[in-house]
Amino acid sequence: MEHFTYPKHYDVLVVGAGHAGIEAALAAARLGAQTAILTQNLDTMGQMSCNPAIGGLAKGHMVREIDALGGAMGINADATGIQFRILNANKGPSVRAPRAQCDKKAYQFRMKAILESTPGLDLHQGNVAQLIVENDSVCGIDTSLGMRIAARSVIVSAGTFMRGLLHVGMQNQAGGRMGDPISTLSDSLRALGFDVARFKTGTPCRLNGRSIDFSKCERQDGDVPAPRFSFLPGGLSAGDELFTLNQEDSDGTFHVEQMPCWMTYTNTRTHDFIRNNLDRSPMYSGQIEGVGPRYCPSIEDKVVRFAEKQQHQVFLEPEGRHTLEYYVNGVSTSLPYDVQLNFIRSIEGLSKAEIIRPGYAVEYDYCPPTQLSHTLETKRIENLYFAGQINGTSGYEEAAAQGLMAGANAALKLAEKPPFILPRSAAYIGVMIDDLVTKGTTEPYRMFTSRAEYRLLLRQDNADLRLTPLAVEAGLVSGERKAFTESKIATLAEAHVFTRSNSLQETQLQKWFRRPENTFHDLPENYRSAFNDAIWQLLETDLKYEGYVTRQQDLIEKASRMESSPIPPDTDFSSIEGLKQEARQKFAAISPGTLGQASRIQGVTPADIAVLTIWLKRKNGSKPENVKES
């Protein structure tokens, strides 16, 4: 095929403009890389393909981390949210999490406007046909229309589009999402030697709100005042005004006209419809080969696996302010259309419901993420990065976080700067990426707070304090956000000094705060007015939970020696005497970067780590000193 090569040569090209691709492109552009996005359809950039919500447990933590690193997801959800809540408000500070229902169209179109207006970022509509690789290093792509785009780095964030196969009952059709065509990029990846496997996920049907009897459902309202994702005041003004639904006063007060969600339940009739038609389910008839997520089972799975349950919750969530479309959360399904209609209409409040889009399952190609290093660069092809569902993850937030890290690292590497890697002790994002590249995943990977061993330190309310300084150092954050966070950190330090040098009820304030019954709301006015509530709240949390924090920090210190013991990338594990065969294979496949990472690989025993430790020590010890390796 003859090629037209696009005249502009890019530093970073991002393939796919979902939540991963967007953050990847924005991060690369923020670092000064000449960046482009290639997407099948400019009108579906930033589309929320499944539920209309951002955040939740662990995911909300990650959105705040993305925001702290200068990403767009938090502000965009703030601008387009139609209901905001803090989950686990009655539990401790480390496991509270923000979540927002968003107006899907406002979300994606506001994001499109941001991408269009970002300096150093170009947009192209087109379908990638293949990657161009020379000497095991990527140098661009060809589109299906014969255009070549040259780029020094390529980030692939193709979502469920690679060889996507949609199932509704025994009918199936190729597609990345209902209504959208597939990508054949995974064929190109396979040809380059990548391991490619299949996962499955699903989505429920959508209903026309006009046909729902809300009087038979329970109403769920948002929190007042609405909690925001973004740490940065004034962020809402940056986007397109038409799609910025929520406003912020000059004093930072956040105005949202919130919409309710609704709850109803399935019943035994619903379950009978489903049970009687399992032979028409592609899941149960063996048509679907991909592995689906256990935490997001289809309704047919729930009915079979938890047969004793008489009812399951169903949430009716508005998809936007200017649409009557409702997302039916809890009944993801790939049963045939007629069965979907019957079981939906058996549910209280939905007896006359009109399905406007059916639920379906989608199988897609992904590349097991143990083929990546911590920067999300592939080990096989230099300057090629993967982010999002291609790495076997699930969820907008998981995707966005990976995108940001891949985009940052692609740009940093081209600028010959050190990589940007977050340790497990610093961020949920660090936990996720380390899990992915070290352990891989056997089902679509979703973040849970239980995955973070230092959970008590990784609070959603301190993500900026933890991460913004790191992002500043890497060049990801500057200007207003940098100044705001640095001032906040300085003020918090002042507040700590204040509590050491002042007392209340003849008790030093620091000690006073440690008593469980005392909160900053009880402070006398002359003290209270010294700092704003946000600072007092952070300080109080620091002091009240100091004991646990110290305990977790001790653990981090204990682990740090292993985390900072590097394993050379060219290590020939087969030459190490005393390693078990299984350990040799795993080490060779994953090539862990540190002893700490090696110890987390599944199937590796403490004895293997002992042998490896000694081997490394001996290797380093035998090197002549003061002689640099060339």
Added chain:
Amino acid sequence: MSYVNDAIAAISTPPGQGAVAVLRLSGKDALTIAAKVFRGRQRPAEATPRVQNFGTIVDNSGTVVDQVLLTVFRSPASYTGEDLVEIGCHGGALVTRRILELLLSAGARAAEPGEFTQRAFLNGKMDLTQAEAVMDLISAQTSLALRSANEQLEGRLGGAITAAREDLLNVLAHVEAYIDFPEEDISPETGSALKARMEKVANLLDGLLATANRGRILREGVRTVICGAPNVGKSSLLNVLLGFERAIVSDVAGTTRDTIEEAIQVRGLPLRLVDTAGVHAATDAIEKEGIERTQRQLAGADLILEIVDAHLPDQTRITLPVDSQAKHILVLNKTDLGLHPNWEGTQGVALSCTAGSGLELLCDAIFDLLADGMGENSASMVAINARHYDCMSRARDYLTAAMAGLDNNDSPEYTALEIRSALDAIGEVVGKVDAEELLGVIFGSFCIGK
């Protein structure tokens, strides 16, 4: 094995009886930990390196456990290259074990097989050729350890510890489901239901911890002290039980001036016999020292065989230490000379060492008192060793903290931290729990899927 310089402790001399035994303690906090149990002219941190310091090891209540020689080696001039403390104590399984327990409860961790040597290597205390040997040693030792662990894990011990781990994992699954899935229509246990679940694990752990003593008895023998007034036949009983002349037997009261240990088996039950100096008001200094030692022996005994000369009307009786856990048998000796009426109706075993009569009765009595079901079937011979004990008592402490958190209505993530710490401690014996295993239990138990 964790590659950190946390303090580790172990008995470095082979198990069994010797004149002296040596314990080693190595790591960043070695001197601080040693200071908690050692009383001498100088604190370990101030002691001159490589010079022996005389002093005592004391327990939490201040009671002297043994007189010892403590030597401090400062990093890097030590075997391991870290701060290292060597404690030379009186040889004897009980004393050394007790000192090890004190070091563990003062903050040290029981060393893994080969861990001292490994640290020595990692800290550059060995050259390349030695390193080769160390690697062989460690891989051999770990595979040996693994094999022995596996053998043990096939038995009831493994079953019991694994059961505790499973139960604890289920507890954690309830807590974690409560944290991570607030909007699901699931009912993870909280409050008293969860507490009941934790108490079940606590009981399991307590049961296992209680077997530590049985384990020690099986490995080291029943610490049996023969005592009584001078010349009632203590050494004779020892000799009769041993079947040969071991102690110096004479008619002069006070001939036995030192304690003597011998190992025998009674119906398959291992006994370490200790003959002591007689209990009476001593005059000469050596004998006085012997009597003090008798009191220490009594304090650490599992079984006390108190002998009286039963053909005499009365005798100086021993005074048992107040906190003694020992079983006690009164041996009415010299019955060949006739039983004095004063002893009639007294609970005890009548025998005669010189006539050799009544020994079977004594053996029956010992076995009945101490066998505790052991020996009849091997499945009940389950017992945990010192390392297991260390891990499980840490797990038990964390579990106590978790239950206190529950009573205190602490937010669940803090309770979860305690349960995880307990699981990690048990995991050192039967394998760590990782996130995937936990999620497997959560998704298997609860219908998650909003």
